[in-house]
Amino acid sequence: MKRILIAGASSGIGAALAQELSTQSHEVISLSRNTPAVAVTQHITYDVKNAELPPAIDGALDGLVYCPGSINLKPFKSLKAADFQNDFEVNLLGAVKTIQAYLPNLSASNNASIVLFSTVAVQTGMPYHSSVAAAKGAIEGFARALAAELAPKIRVNVIAPSLVKTPLAARLTDNETKIAAASERHPLKKIGEPEEIAALATYLLSDNSKWMTGQILHIDGGMSSLKL
Numbered sequence: 001m002k003r004i005l006i007a008g009a010s011s012g013i014g015a016a017l018a019q020e021l022s023t024q025s026h027e028v029i030s031l032s033r034n035t036p037a038v039a040v041t042q043h044i045t046y047d048v049k050n051a052e053l054p055p056a057i058d059g060a061l062d063g064l065v066y067c068p069g070s071i072n073l074k075p076f077k078s079l080k081a082a083d084f085q086n087d088f089e090v091n092l093l094g095a096v097k098t099i100q101a102y103l104p105n106l107s108a109s110n111n112a113s114i115v116l117f118s119t120v121a122v123q124t125g126m127p128y129h130s131s132v133a134a135a136k137g138a139i140e141g142f143a144r145a146l147a148a149e150l151a152p153k154i155r156v157n158v159i160a161p162s163l164v165k166t167p168l169a170a171r172l173t174d175n176e177t178k179i180a181a182a183s184e185r186h187p188l189k190k191i192g193e194p195e196e197i198a199a200l201a202t203y204l205l206s207d208n209s210k211w212m213t214g215q216i217l218h219i220d221g222g223m224s225s226l227k228l
Contacts (some may be wrong), residue, residue, distance in 0.1 A: 003027040003060065004205060005105075005190070007048065007098050008067030013117070017065060017201050018195035024202075028055065031098065032068075048094030053101040055215040060085050060108035063205040065115040066095040070135070071168055073128040082147030083131050091135040092142060106154050112148075116143050118160040120220040132224045136160075140216055147214035155213035157204050164192035186221030200228035 004021055008014040009030035019038045021028050030036050030053055031045040046054045048068045070090050072083055095116055099106075106112040120138040121129040140158055147156035163182050165173045173179050173191065183190050200219055203209055218224045 001026055002062035002205065003032060003109075004063040004065065005027070005029040005057075005061050006040075006065045006067065007031040007039060007046075007054075007094070007103060008069075010036045010120045011039070011192045012067070012168055013197045013201070014065070014067035016198035017067070019140065020198050020202050021205075022175045022194070027059075032166065048090060048098070052099075052213060053097050056101070057105060059105065061102055061105035062109045063113045063115070064099065064102055064106060065205070066098055067117060067202055068094055069117055069168065070132055071129050071172070074131070075128060079131055084134060085114065087135040087136065091132070092138045095139065096142070099172040109154075111207060111210055112154040113205050113209070114143075114146070114154060114156045115201050116156070116158045118158050118216060120160055120162040120224050122160065123216075123218070125223050143216075144214050151213055155204075156212070157196060157209070157214070158216045159200055160216050160218050160220065160224070161192050161197050162186060162223045163186065164194060164197055166194055179191070186223050187226040190221060192219065 004026055006014050006018055009018040015036055015038055018028050018036055018040055022039055028040045030040040031046050033047050035043050044055060066191040068090055070087050072087055116139055118139050121133045122137045122140055143156050143158045163169055
């Protein structure tokens with residue numbers, strides 16, 4: 001049994017991951033503004049935009065997953081500096097503060113794993129994604145550098161999905177017409193489900209991935225590598 005902290009476990013991919021890990025009898029600690037609907041071992045109320053580090057916890061952590069993110073899609077000419085700042089704070093600085101707060105706990109584990117999230121739009125240029133792609137691109141560079149620094153004690157990997165049906169993406173997936181149009185843009189003709197992304201995160205947290213670090217894993221319906 002592992003002890004995993006999930007930042008953003010109250011909805012979407014974080015909630016699906018909390019459910020999966022709890023089903024496997026792992027100890028799950030939630031860190032989010034809202035209390036998760038799924039059963040967790042412990043909940044800590046914290047907003048990632050808080051200027052302070054999240055509160056300390058006792059004991060070793062075998063895994064840390066940072067799920068908070070943003071989908072801020074606008075033409076570049078419409079974006080303000082505040083848009084870039086907000087995306088940077090939520091996606092990168094929130095992850096940095098969370099990892100800094102719990103690095104001592106992760107260091108106390110024999111095989112700790114950190115899982116972060118990027119987007120297919122970093123590798124594959126897409127219109128209207130300049131702000132979020134910049135923030136998530138920073139996550140990828142940060143993760144590789146951190147993986148090198150923390151090896152061999154702590155592993156760091158990144159999941160880079162395409163569109164997933166979550167509350168965060170609701171305005172892009174809130175009716176069947178939008179889902180069908182988005183599905184057609186993917187070689188596998190479907191968008192992602194939270195449980196599919198959670199399954200990959202579960203693997204990265206497990207001992208089955210103990211020879212993997214510094215990787216960006218694309219689970220995106222083939223969008224990043226195929227053109228049909």
